[in-house]
Amino acid sequence: MLKKLSGLSGIAIIAILSLQTNAFAQNIVIPVETQHNALVLQTNKSNNLNIVYVGPTLTDKKEYEEVAAQYRQTDEYTGVSNAAYATTGSRSLFEPALTVTHADGNNSLDLQYVRHEAKKIDDNVSLLTVDLKDPIYNFEVRLFYKTYFKEDVTEQWSEIKHAEKGSVVLQKFASAGLYLKADNFWLRQYHGDWAKEMQPEESKLTHGIKTLDSKLGTRADLFQPPVFMVSLNKPATEDEGTVLYGSLEWSGNFRIDLELDNQDNLRVIAGINNHASPYTLQPGEVFTTPAFLSVLSFHGKGEASRKLQSWARNYKLLDGKGSRLTLLNNWEATYFDFNETKLKALLKDTKALGVDLFLLDDGWFANKYPRNNDGAGLGDWQENKAKLPNGIASLVSEAQANDVKFGIWVEPEMVNPKSELYEKHPDWVVKQPNRQEYYFRNQLVLDLSNPQVQEFVYNTVDNLFTKNPRLAYIKWDCNAVIYNAYSSHLKNQSHFYIQYVQGLYSVLQKLRKKYPTVPMMLCSGGGGRVDYAALQYFTEFWPSDNTDPLERIFMQWEYSYFYPAVSSSNHVTDWGKQPIKYRTDVAMMGKLGFDIVVSKLDAKDLQFCQEAIKTYNNIKPIIWQGNQYRLQDPAGNAVAAVLYLNEEKTSGVIFNYLVNNRYAAGSERPIRLKGLDPQKRYQLKELNLYPGTISSINSNKTYTGEFLMTVGYNPDVKAGRASVVLALNVIMENS
Structure with missing residues (x-):
């Protein structure tokens, strides 16, 4: 031996x-x-x-x-x-x-x-x-x-x-x-x-x-x-x-x-x-x-x-037991076409709507190559003087005057070839030195394996806070994938994919050390970067750029198997053919936001949204921190249903949606609840009624938990009542 x-x-x-x-x-x-x-x-x-x-x-x-x-x-x-x-x-x-x-x-x-x-x-x-x-x-x-x-x-x-x-x-x-x-x-x-x-x-x-x-x-x-x-x-x-x-x-x-x-x-x-x-x-x-x-x-x-x-x-999840900010985003209202006057009007709309924060999306930066579309400016993170002559600070002050907070979009890991950053630091860009560049959304990726690039990305975000201490929210996007993987910084190219991600985490750790509580949304051309390593640094994620509420019911259902409602950013937009009530009800199954032109809402739609936000502020602790019970799957039923129930089993919120447009589709059978105390008596009351409508749910009736879990309830979902939200509350014995 x-x-x-x-x-x-x-x-x-x-x-x-x-x-x-x-x-x-x-x-x-x-x-x-x-x-x-x-x-x-x-x-x-x-x-x-x-x-x-x-x-x-x-x-x-x-x-x-x-x-x-x-x-x-x-x-x-x-x-x-x-x-x-x-x-x-x-x-x-x-x-x-x-x-x-x-x-x-x-x-x-x-x-x-x-x-x-x-x-x-x-x-x-x-x-x-x-x-x-x-x-x-x-x-x-x-x-x-x-x-x-x-x-x-x-x-x-x-x-x-x-x-x-x-x-x-x-x-x-x-x-x-x-x-x-x-x-x-x-x-x-x-x-x-x-x-x-x-x-x-x-x-x-x-x-x-x-x-x-x-x-x-x-x-x-x-x-x-x-x-x-x-x-x-x-x-x-x-x-x-x-x-x-x-x-x-x-x-x-x-x-x-x-x-x-x-x-x-x-x-x-x-x-x-x-x-x-x-x-x-x-x-x-x-x-x-x-x-x-x-x-x-x-x-x-x-x-x-x-x-x-x-x-x-x-x-x-960062601040997983904490609160979240409701918001109004300008993206689908303006896309790249905005200026200070338009944004200040949207800030007034934010206050009128009743949400907590206004989020300024893509298009606010770059001067030599103005960010007027997605083909230029990415990487040049100075305010665009033509659009914002008084800078971000003026908008932050205007938000404060309207008693709302202000947030901003960044995509600091990326660069457009048509940018000053690309001209000054081509060695910071991920690309093969001898191959033709190939673009994803007209952009390339910065080399985060390089400590200089890490410092640049950190400073991009840090400078926003340094100049605007009252900045209250960041939407961090990441649209491009890596083509022609190569780092001019690394000697061993085999380490690139690993050290890129390690570099990203290094930046996020440094930011969180200085700004531990600022809410940040994790976005990646939709839900392209959703995992629990990233979510240590973000309060929420963006599930998809597809905000059609019917599509979102299916997506949010699947996401919810792995991620809690408090982490899911859901916005009311103009996607889809459903009325504003349906769109809002779907978005309430998570962290609620709006991406609409408030000034173009008719009086009843605006009234509905304002009242829905007030309702949401009352029930959001149950949605965010309660136990989720999926009652009826949208994949195999005409009606989808989800219950959020608090730990004490005394209060809950039930969302019911028509997901099938076939003739006479609706809630023909009762939907059985889950997780209740069988001995307690519960009352069902409809929430989020559209102005001028009357609920068909009799809120004076009470049912035992046993009845609701064994027989069930019927939310009366049908073509004319395509979205029904119910509050579930225990009725005390002496009441």
């Missing part, structure tokens, strides 16, 4: 002998538990760390040791097919989480258990770390499992480092792996494009590998978002079945592999997309992967979504 290892140092030999000694010790079982779920790790006779169980928690923790022995499947051959963090080049025959080329050119890796440590961060949050090491190479991986007990959410990530004599190349570097056992598996994934976000598809997973990924560079999900569901045994419904939600917390290229193996077990491996990105790791350098989050429910998709929404509000 020692003769074969004669080329290794004494330290390496000691490490190997130590690991070999451990190999003969009793297998170590490490349960990773939340309130209802357990992921159980266990070492095998070769000291590899495997996943032996993912399922409900067991009361007797020692029985986790008996799980693996109960399976009599076909031969496994390798001993590592269920590896907690799979590698290549040793015994594994399946898709790896980690692939490396060592300093000596060898491609093998065999990670073995060294130690683990579990600690409680607080009463709800715990962190497990597990150290793994190769017995031959001085190469280590630390696995992290951060659990949120009440929410049943787990975040997993890894740290990779080495002390070899030379650099190591990471060919693949996933964040985490899961290993699931069931009779079969069903994948619900999403696809889309501009104005067609969150289109669901569900299919049975077959043998081989299904890969969900993105290679867009700046934005995760123009075509493919990083969220998915896996149902075990049968497709989960809203309230029944076992379902796992997963998502990667990363705002760039991602990759999620789902592999059904020869034993009919499912391997899920998620991380940064290694496409065009082999990473050269220097000795002593630590490569930290982004977190992969998951939540497991045994009672359907609805329960899983409520757990994830609660986790997001409590731990991840």
